[in-house]
Amino acid sequence: MDDIQIFHDSHNIQLRNPFGAVTIGTKVRIRIWTSKKCSVYINLINFYNNQVEVQMNEIGWNGYVNSWVYENEIDTSNCFGLIYYYFRVNYCGRNILYGNNIESLGGEGQTYFNDPKSYQITIYSNEKVPNWYKKGIIYQIFVDRFFNGNKEGKVLNPKKNTFIYGKWDDDPMYIKDEQGNIVRWDFYGGNLLGVKKKLKYIKSLGVSTIYLNPIFDSPSCHKYDTGDYEKIDPMFGDEEIFKELCSEAEDLGMRIILDGVFSHTGSDSKYFNKFGNYDSLGAYQSLESPYYRWYRFNDYPKLYEAWWGFSNMPNVDELNPSYLDYIIRNNNSIIEKWLKLGASGWRLDVADELPDEFIKILKKKLKEVKAEGVLIGEVWEDASNKYSYNRRREYLFGSELDSVTNYPLRQIILDLVRNYIGNRYFIKKYMSLKENYPKEYFYSTMNILGNHDTERVLTILNNNISLLKLAVVIQMTLPGVPLIYYGDEAGLTGGKDPYNRKAYPWGKENKDILNFYTKISNIRASEEALKSGEIKFLDFNNEVLGYERLIGNEKIVVVVNTMEKKENISLYDVNDGNTVIDLMSNDKRYEVKNSQIEIELKSHEYKILKIL
Template sequence: MYIKDNEGNIVRRDFYGGNLKGIIDKLGYLKKLGVSIIYLSPIFEASSNHKYDTGDYKKIDAMFGDEEIFKELLDKASKKGINIILDGVFSHTGADSIYFNKYNRYSELGAYQSEESRYNSWYKFNDYPDDYDCWWGVKSLPNVNELDPTYMDYIIKDDDSVLKRWTTMGVKGWRLDVADELPEKFIKEFKKELKGVADDTILIGEVWEDASNKISYNQRREYLLGEQLDSVMGYPFRSNIVSFLKSDIKSIDLLNRFMQIKENYPSEAFKSNLNLIGSHDVKRIKTELNEDKELVKLAVGIQMTFEGIPYIYYGDEAGVCGNTDPDNRRTYPWKKEDEDMIEYYRNLTTIRKKYKALIYGETSFIDTKNADVFAFIRKTEDEKMLIVVNRSEKENDIKLDLDENTIEEIDIESNLKKYIEDTFEDDRSFEVNIKAKSLKVFNLKNLIV
């Protein structure tokens, strides 16, 4: 939490939250939730509580622990089948850093202190030392020249570069903060070196729009053409889901929006898209949907059955509320969790892992001819799943024309087959009844010869 003055400068901070030991202690909880990857927001030394003002890229912030504790986390998480991804903030550093050292808190000679500093070429000074380029005008975040050779070496290329130091330790990927503000050459070099260290790693970018045709600083970006990002943060996914559940758009509009993204993205990128409904940059999903728990469950249900990678913002599964930053960074409500919501998440992650079509399957969309009901199919060669979502306050009957002659409903609460419905009609049509504000998952089969 932070307090600003009338000019928007941060004048006081309150620190609260967890640490790396706490994550280690809760690995069992995360495993039961179905988590296979933990993406950590910045953990490197920094003066703020959010840590996006890096002070030292090669040191764990003491608030969270130290390098030995981090290694312990990597080891124990790996034994549970959980990998760790780090947040890389490389478009700027902190003013209070070993590199800039505006407040003389580090023994290293910083760029602000002397033009003879070995870090001086990283920054652009308009009138040395107080007038310098900074991120969105925030003086505590001086921008860096990412293509400066010494910066590229320090972050990417040196034997003990930031990338190599933490990746060789066991980190399985990086999320690049504000990817739009990073030069393409920087991203390409980062990915090339990352894959050279370990080819089973992943590079994710913070991109808010359709990443296939994003124009940033008058340049069309090529994020998804193979040499840059493996995946992006799925903010369009969230926007689409929220718009539908708040009745701002109809089901056919949602279908068309998803189809546009699916057609624009390479198949590999669409399957690895981080489908988020919450993050530290937006309202909590429960708050966004006016604390309507039934609608929140619909959002989660779509997220867990849709093509891509479900991304859970800590605490959403426990019913945490919160407006925009910093209110959305509330601590996890231990012993005050919404146990029903946690169980709902667990049931959906179990179903997702049980039916491979929900992980690897292709997606086709169904025009239900009903503004309140959205439906889509996930399929592999061996499985075919139907998902139907009704946002309405009333139940709906939907007629669906399918290739199969049998549908089995999967009960989300019990993960059991609830009932089987057959059709002998030549047109293979089914009428599905779906209750108000509910989501159903069906297994489609041909059991009748």
């Protein structure tokens, strides 16, 4: 008996149409090819893990693909979130299972004896993300480490029992006891006035959005242990300077996004008040506290649920009615107050630890207060199919987040430029995200190379500036919203926390890196094809990564040589009358001959070519 050949490719429009995520109500046509006539069934699994098997319709023999074709149409009108599918092929009494590839990356599948990997279809309601965010560039600021706007660097309202660095360029450190607990928090003295004074510098990088790490009252330098959501930390400033910052930023075409830490508070807060530093009656102090039911105590008061076991960050019950009212639902709630004072959105810390219901209520409130506001979630994996705390998450289906942190993209960019992976595997991983994410969200992801939770990108790349430039070129020319972590553009280095939170090196910037960032970020900010164009990958039969960004008649081609050796490539289908400009090399022009361009790429060289 001859073996039967089976083939399905979720990226091939003949076999799955339309490509990728679809809006609710879209009919998705699924086809599979087999080399022999047989019976084919498709198994469909919905968001709630209910499964049904349906026999596929035989379309007949297709001589062009030299296969029998079987088809099924999935009506998503009554579907929610995700549909998974795989196939069962019955040939001569033998059952063969066919599903996604072993890494579940979409595209070409494979046969299985049992437990096949399923393909994913994401189904969503089409909510629009504001263009000011989606088409922009983000600059992330860890406020204490950015700039002190006071005369002669005076530190504003230093806290009791803290450590102030003697020099702005000192390396950060933690002062801990024998158990590893931090006993004195460290500060450099950066503040909101300092951010305000550097707005023109930030704007010079092509930035349209400033994302501030937490700024509310807190004992720590990082502020992820909130003491009072209603108050700017006095070391950073006050409401008045915050309003001025938002207003002056908007005058320059930039918006401010705040970090919302709502899965836990600080133990040293007016809500918990473990150390009695606030005038309030805290949950730790009394069962009669208005905040008592916000927290989960195992043995009152000393044993309580804390974020990842850190006793200075007691977890809250986000769906407690009183907490919901305070943070979201009340008039002038925390969400509403800061939006009305000038913020244009929130980034949700540890979104995985916030219930979906909480995020939905917050999103609804945010849009009521500021229709053009945005909600971003910290998610470390593929956010379309994230599973956490024993449930599938609903981040990208339309009623929750506008954007998520794109850690998967960060990983494959850094792996590519270090030659841990090749360009074909990079494309395979990238296309998996493109397939799974609704297009509106795919073009809104927060595309990072580093932030306050990771090692500095230059340190990861062993201080290799050539590799840094390759990584940034890719980051700045792919769909999504590129993020610059303060100081990366100046050549800051540093390993894990606290070394990734050094002070910005004013006056000691690496000019080569800074000039490069300024040039490429402004190209990104000015080219519509890079902000919203379609992406099409090119195949050069070598390890050169290439892709086109296309919108209307505009085309930009990006080519990146990650190898140590020189590579030669040809670009085809270029009209002889076209002008080809190298945007990064002082508008160098290329000659088109016989509808193609010959390009030599030196080791670790890149080109961003605009075809006019």
